[in-house]
Amino acid sequence: MAKVEKKRALNEETLRDFLRGMLLIRRFEEHVEERFRAGDLPGFLHVAIGQEAVAVGVCQAMEEGDVFASTHRAHGHTLARGTPPKAVMAELYGKIEGCSRGYGGSMHLYDLERGNFGANAVIGGGLPHVTGAGLAFKLRDEPRVALAFFGDGATNIGTFHESLNLAQLWKTKTVFVCENNHWAESTPGWQHSPVWDDMSKRALAFDMRSIKVDGQDVEAVFEAAHEALEFARSGEGPVFLDVETYRMHGHFIGDPQVYRTKEDREEAADNDPITRLRERLALGDDEFKAFDDQANQIVEEALEFAQNGTDPQPEDALKNVYA
Amino acid sequence: MAKVEKKRALNEETLRDFLRGMLLIRRFEEHVEERFRAGDLPGFLHVAIGQEAVAVGVCQAMEEGDVFASTHRAHGHTLARGTPPKAVMAELYGKIEGCSRGYGGSMHLYDLERGNFGANAVIGGGLPHVTGAGLAFKLRDEPRVALAFFGDGATNIGTFHESLNLAQLWKTKTVFVCENNHWAESTPGWQHSPVWDDMSKRALAFDMRSIKVDGQDVEAVFEAAHEALEFARSGEGPVFLDVETYRMHGHFIGDPQVYRTKEDREEAADNDPITRLRERLALGDDEFKAFDDQANQIVEEALEFAQNGTDPQPEDALKNVYA
Amino acid sequence: MTYREAVRDALGSAMRKDEDVFIMGEDIAEMGGSMAVTQGLLEEFGPERVRNTPISEMAIVGAGIGAAMAGMRPVVEIMYEDFLTLSLEQIVNQAAKHRYMSGGQLKVPLTVRTQGGAGWSPGAQHAQQLEAWLVHVPGLKVAYPSMPEDVRGLLWTAIYDDNPVILFEHRLLYPVKGQVPEELEPIPLGKARTIREGTDVTVIAIGPLVHRAVGAAKQAEEEGISVEIIDPRTLQPLDEDALVASVKKTNRAVVAHEAVTRMGFGAEVAAVLQYKAFDYLDAPIERVGAKFAPLAFAPVMEQFIIPQPEDVLAAIKRTVGK
Amino acid sequence: MTYREAVRDALGSAMRKDEDVFIMGEDIAEMGGSMAVTQGLLEEFGPERVRNTPISEMAIVGAGIGAAMAGMRPVVEIMYEDFLTLSLEQIVNQAAKHRYMSGGQLKVPLTVRTQGGAGWSPGAQHAQQLEAWLVHVPGLKVAYPSMPEDVRGLLWTAIYDDNPVILFEHRLLYPVKGQVPEELEPIPLGKARTIREGTDVTVIAIGPLVHRAVGAAKQAEEEGISVEIIDPRTLQPLDEDALVASVKKTNRAVVAHEAVTRMGFGAEVAAVLQYKAFDYLDAPIERVGAKFAPLAFAPVMEQFIIPQPEDVLAAIKRTVGK
């Protein structure tokens, strides 16, 4: 995807790039679901279907040199930041061509070259990292920012609060991106957080600047993320990005969602960020199909690459324990 | 101390009782300092000098059946709740007549009979307990409240946030009493918390009701605590009590306070809650001295009792590990 | 009855009997827990007693402690035992010590259930076996049942024990079926179970390794080695007498668990046995456990790390010099 | 130089040499730490590099990890090792595993210093010895030096090691004096130190027990027993060869630490020795550690719980049948 010119409205071509990015994630995730159901993929997998605009909007606003931490729901962030789909898919297959060489898996995608400090399967686990990395950038006076993605459910864990406190206190170069998709596994927002309908309140306890944004509108996400990143980059302090979004599918692949009403699913489906962007760009069926075909092709190539990848040797398990 | 009649202004006799309670704590702590310096007392000791109005105001507002959790700075809370000074002092001496039978020490005072669920030497350690106890009271529909004391420094630890979140979500019968004395050991408020000058902001992240009060004014503390307790007791939800107070002495006995300015100490000294109450009651020197003598006498008796207390047998150490 | 049903039955039975018992944990209500263990309990007991919690392991355990101190018998669930790391302050400094620090005034009748385990590529943060840590903490009781009957009886006992009990389950055990008595029978904490009698070597195994040891024992038998298997079931208190008696009989011992060998529970067992059965041992005590690495994702590496039946068999053979 | 000064010297020297080294922890700046270890460093290096933190052990360690991943070499302090329980998620699931889970891409050159220890009635929440837990975690290195020279050299090495290293200090050791070389000499992780040579029994001791063992050895000598003392210094990696070689020579072993005996580090050492020196052992390996209780406050009970020189002596005598 072409890098967006900063400080001016997004042009059509950029938005088309965003669409490509979002479609890549969507089709990637759909293929992953399909392959998991076919019994191809080991482990626990969580897809980001419905949340593609957050991944693309935020990651496109990041600069080279910025770093980030992701979560159990990491495919989208990783693809949006430019890690080749082949390397991501190969990781899900546990191949040495994978972005974590087969050691990590879906919940532990890494790509140091692109500043991916790791998807974290412990809720809140990456938040202190970006606080510390943001501190390092500040101490060294580097124009870099450390950013973390996390969900609404993650705002309940102590690690979240300790990290925000420290970041604000020390004005680290950090951005905290809360993807509020209204669910933590089977637990709806109202059942896990007293401020579930306005997560920006979480930042009040630290006097931290927060920016609220509609996560289904990729342009808005990009603008807000850009603003947050530049604020943090300038050394003025961290920012809490409160993103409203939707989880269109189950928590994990295979989740029957017994806990979820039809209305709730429909509401999510009605807020498809790809449909939104397609309408914004007024794309006809053919035009859209061309984008879509391209995305599917990339994913199919990735799949083939991954399926033909190399299994590690059993004894490789004893490598990389220490540097 | 006589139990205060609820829902009306405090009468003079009640305030005199409060003064007795505060003086008891002050003289108790002074004797403890003196005995520690003399080499009599083992362990780490933290006195509550300057914070007596909080202990007395809050504990007097509690009802029989209410429970509470305290901190490393626990002597005041424990005395104010009615545990005999002899039992507290004996505990500091590690005697079996102590309120924790010599197993606990200064940082682990207990008195189950009076609802003291324990002083906790881990910052934040008692906060989830009062959340859970407040939940139990709610589940059983009992008119009881669980209350926790903690310092400004404790508002930085994850346990604090997790506890407030859970309490508010479940509307447990809990009151959180933050004694903001502007210091966490050697670390001033501005160096440990971005909202150190208005701790009630900590409650905003949970939409929790908060009440701010001047902790050097025992009447005000009593009124605020009473309001908080009744709100929680009614089942409407927990309350965050934001109490401004002063630590007049060092963090622990023996602390040279190299980190503290003369001005800061003077400001604390100028805000002595005992002086405030004495003025409010317009007590003459003689009258005050009578109160004071009484307090000193109680403490001296406690000291004698403790010094003549019984040492546990070494093998007693293996008792009480399991119920 | 499966192991999963056995856990559910113990929880349901205790809640039916006793208003003071309630359960809380992440996603245990509508969803029935991430391993479907608590399915159906919400319907029977309602949301007050089957409580979904926010993601806050410290507060979950700590609130359980508070409710226990206030006289209830809460059972809390930590979804994966890796997340015990988020709640250890409350388990180790609080639950384990309140009775002691109060000189015997308080009690904390709390049960903490958790589960983990490899064998399905969960990756390095969703499969650790941490039971050894808890065994190091005076004031806690620790159980790790391997059979449906045991988990049902021990969980029941844990709930009614006046001390904090940590109960470890293993994901691969949930579908395992086993005979259980019609009536729920409490099983005392601290009593080992002899899974299989034998004369040449004693395998002391816990959790999934009990089942892997059974496989290994069958193979060993074909090679003429008679294997006794003992499952301590409770790690704290530990039924040292049963272990020692068996080893005095067989003169050889293998200790097996899925946790990392280094500093794992097998170290304690080996230390006890070499001390109490020193003159009876004809061979060094073998330890079987995970190799020294975090759990890799790729299945071939994962399987290499965790102990397999063949690893138990190889250890058995070494003890008899084959 | 005292042990305290040795720690301070290692920190100061590293910070002087290298802009990437900085320290953070509670009250380490103006106050110089709760044990006065970091006194003077604020004055020399300023508040950017000597950072007072809020009370938030998880974030302290986790921020250290993040800064380390970003290329720095932070040294963080956990004021009391009991509070490790609040940060284990970051130490165990994060610091220890990032390199592995990333397939070798990342490194985490973080040092975590902490201290604890009984002997001054700190009570049950301020004195636990938890080194055994960390030894169970692949990806971590663990050191527990007993001498000024060792703590200086090992801390230096820890700071420059590209892996997370947890360094345990003991409060009673801070005033202990010892010879140190003029120039700071790095000491490799994983090399034991022979404290004293002897022929009848090997005492493997760590932390304060090294010093208590020295006292016991002198008394034993008077009774005609020649005691060798080895301090592994690093618990992970463990210098098994040195321990085994010594025991093969003396044919008897005692393992001593202040932590609770059950599931303590001594269990691992005993398990290793009985395995690797099976044919050489003339007596069961003795373990000396704290009795199975939280640390009581009253001095008489506290002293009863923690291992004394007499306990080491008694264990020595048992090994030689006296």
Ligand SMILES: Cc1ncc(C[n+]2csc(CCOP(=O)(O)OP(=O)(O)O)c2C)c(N)n1
């Ligand atoms: C500390 C911790 N507790 C529990 C879990 C299990 N778990 C995985 S995802 C999840 C829900 C997360 O919700 P949220 O943060 O909103 O992210 P989302 O799944 O909606 O993207 C839970 C409870 C975990 N991974 N870590």
Ligand SMILES: Cc1ncc(C[n+]2csc(CCOP(=O)(O)OP(=O)(O)O)c2C)c(N)n1
């Ligand atoms: C988790 C934890 N970290 C650190 C400490 C050491 N410590 C004891 S008291 C204290 C400061 C507490 O400050 P505050 O909460 O404001 O209470 P105050 O001492 O002012 O009453 C610290 C850091 C501790 N007891 N627990």
Ligand SMILES: [Mg+2]
């Ligand atoms: Mg969510």
Ligand SMILES: [Mg+2]
């Ligand atoms: Mg304070």
